[in-house]
Amino acid sequence: xxxVVIGAHLERGDIExxxxxxxxxxxxxxxxxxxxxxxxxxxxxxxxxxxVRAALLERATFIAIRYxxxxxxxxxxxxxCSAHIERWRRVLNEYRGHVEMTxxxxxxxxxxxxxxxxxxxxxxxxxxxxxxxxxxxxxxxFRKAVDETLAPLAIKHRWSNRDTASLEFAALxxxxxxxxxxxxxxxxxxxFPSVPFLLSGPWPLEVFxxxxx
Amino acid sequence: MSDASEEELSLLETLxxxxxxxxxxxxxxxxxxxxxxxxxxxxxxxLANVDAIIRTSQPxxxx
Numbered sequence: 001x002x003x004v005v006i007g008a009h010l011e012r013g014d015i016e017x018x019x020x021x022x023x024x025x026x027x028x029x030x031x032x033x034x035x036x037x038x039x040x041x042x043x044x045x046x047x048x049x050x051x052v053r054a055a056l057l058e059r060a061t062f063i064a065i066r067y068x069x070x071x072x073x074x075x076x077x078x079x080x081c082s083a084h085i086e087r088w089r090r091v092l093n094e095y096r097g098h099v100e101m102t103x104x105x106x107x108x109x110x111x112x113x114x115x116x117x118x119x120x121x122x123x124x125x126x127x128x129x130x131x132x133x134x135x136x137x138x139x140x141x142f143r144k145a146v147d148e149t150l151a152p153l154a155i156k157h158r159w160s161n162r163d164t165a166s167l168e169f170a171a172l173x174x175x176x177x178x179x180x181x182x183x184x185x186x187x188x189x190x191x192f193p194s195v196p197f198l199l200s201g202p203w204p205l206e207v208f209x210x211x212x213x
Numbered sequence: 214m215s216d217a218s219e220e221e222l223s224l225l226e227t228l229x230x231x232x233x234x235x236x237x238x239x240x241x242x243x244x245x246x247x248x249x250x251x252x253x254x255x256x257x258x259x260l261a262n263v264d265a266i267i268r269t270s271q272p273x274x275x276x
Contacts (some may be wrong), residue, residue: 053231
């Protein structure tokens with residue numbers, strides 16, 4: 001058997017009986033036990049993990065570990081996670097009671113994704129892809145409205161360029177402010193009906209999991 | 214937006230966050246060309262056919 005690891009948590013009680021709990025130092029990993037031969041790309045497994053992940057977040061805030069990480073034992077998990085535990089402890093203690101919300105918005109003018117065949121070297125291609133991603137932007141009016149309506153509801157926020165066609169606003173908010181964030185999203189929808197965006201959440205700690213690095 | 218569209222978007226977002234967010238623990242690799250380290254990647258290889266997942270899943274099971 002192997003464990004598909006879902007997240008890092010402060011308390012064992014944040015996990016059980018929703019998922020398996022594995023101690024790593026004084027923290028806990030949540031996960032789902034599957035057969036060793038279980039392919040990670042299996043559709044049903046992916047959906048089960050997503051469902052458990054959502055249930056865990058309803059219980060308590062945790063640091064999301066990207067899907068695909070597995071461990072065969074507690075010592076195996078500790079060996080793989082030991083370098084992160086100090087930071088995870090600080091992040092989990094500081095942000096307990098907080099969740100992430102994200103607003104993904106289509107770029108005003110999507111940049112064409114560079115074609116690998118147009119470049120002689122992989123390095124030049126990677127640089128061009130990076131430049132195209134960094135160059136995407138949204139209308140200043142919409143960005144200003146997000147900064148004025150959503151950002152004040154968050155204790156932290158970040159804009160990031162995720163690809164050549166969209167930007168993302170990530171906000172770390174107190175759980176009790178999730179409804180207010182959704183209300184603000186509704187107002188943005190009314191004020192900017194022609195801007196395609198998607199406000200989603202709550203999510204576990206993903207973007208802000210790297211704080212304290 | 215219809216309820217079905219919203220459920221589909223919700224599922225897409227859930228899968229996006231599951232597959233593309235969060236802390237990367239394992240699968241680190243250095244991509245080299247010749248003797249030059251070109252990229253240091255946090256790899257997390259998942260072979261999932263997302264189209265198939267969306268078509269055949271039951272969105273109401275996902276938040």
